[in-house]
Amino acid sequence: MITEAAIQLALFAVLFLVSLYVPLLGMIAILFLSLPFMIFTMRHSYAYALLLLVASLIISTLIGSLLSLPVALMFGTAGIAIGGMLAKNKSRYMILLTSALIFLMNIVIDYVISVKFLQMDIIQETLSAFRQSFETAMQIMKGMGQTPTKQLQEQFEQGLELIKYVTPTLFVIAAFLLAYATMAVSIPILKRLKLPVGTWPPFRDFTLPKSLLWCYLLVLVISFIPLEKGTFAYLAVLNVYYLLQLLFIVQGFSFLYYAANKKNVPKGIVIGGTILCLFLPFLLYLIAILGIIDLGFDLRKRI
Structure with missing residues (x-):
């Protein structure tokens, strides 16, 4: 030993x-x-x-x-x-x-x-590096005779603020x-x-606990209450929401893999579709909804 x-x-x-x-x-x-x-x-x-x-x-x-x-x-x-x-x-x-x-x-x-x-705050330093890179890009655009829109700058600042909140x-x-x-x-x-x-275990057999649906419903109800940005309640609700969204995306992919296995869909098509979804955010949103439906109504038993 x-x-x-x-x-x-x-x-x-x-x-x-x-x-x-x-x-x-x-x-x-x-x-x-x-x-x-x-x-x-x-x-x-x-x-x-x-x-x-x-x-x-x-x-x-x-x-x-x-x-x-x-x-x-x-x-x-x-x-x-x-x-x-x-x-x-x-x-x-x-x-x-x-x-x-x-x-x-x-x-x-x-x-x-x-x-x-x-x-040494790694998060703040990373955000500062992003901001400096954005400002450099804006200076290059101005040097080429293109004026950056105010909307673009606002969207960038909102993105940095969101990253800070979802740390x-x-x-x-x-x-x-x-x-x-x-x-x-x-x-x-x-x-x-x-x-x-x-x-x-086969990924197609992966399922989340149904109790997460009640957690998601609770988060949706709380999200209608106006919460001040930066407060603990706001950060908690925002982060739990995004975590649940990620879990439901995994559930949605698991259901699609289950359905593809039942219908004998070639694995190449399944993998290609998965990669395509990862690059198209609106498809991920639809897959999350599919995951919620599968978890709530047990779609697998209906195939």
Whole structure:
């Protein structure tokens, strides 16, 4: 066990070095940071995996700095959770949800620490960069003899304001993307190592709890009440609304995949239609409505 811990720690150190100092390859290597913790947790136990995590935090501090410590903690805790649940043959969707929650907690904690103690607000800096890029583009348009419309500037400011308000939703999306990407790159390697990883249930069988319909109805009712922008109630309603919309889009796609399977529609058409919908926002809105109808009236039983 000690020998394997040393091997996994060395693997983590190499991946961490690459993620820190190799520009393009580092973006890929960072997704594999959880892999050593998954392997070690599946072969041993949580207690020994936590000791490996402590050692990895020390190594990450020596390789980088204290600022790199949150990255090691984030992927280490997620790897331990994923490995432990895979060893217990838990559902892939449950593993995805649990790991996404762990990523989300780490993201929120890191953001709070960066704002409170390091005086560095990543969201504000990103919005400032967007604003500077927009102003540069406007100057280029004026230099070419084109006058930017006032409506265009107002729409841009409204977009920046919306991004600021839906930051919690963006954090949730980022957490799920990180969790899914981490599992997607690690599970094939775990299979090659003959470790039990289970399989993904068919996406066409995925359904949300019907209680989300009542949550959505409640949010719609509250949205008719005039709320002051920037208040906690306004932010809560806005973010819950967008999160529910995303969930209903997933439900809608799941129903379409179910219907396509029943009608023997070729997979190429289904995948092509999915990609097309992702680039056409109004189609996503229709798919969200379809997801709501499927969840409320159980359209699958009518096919």
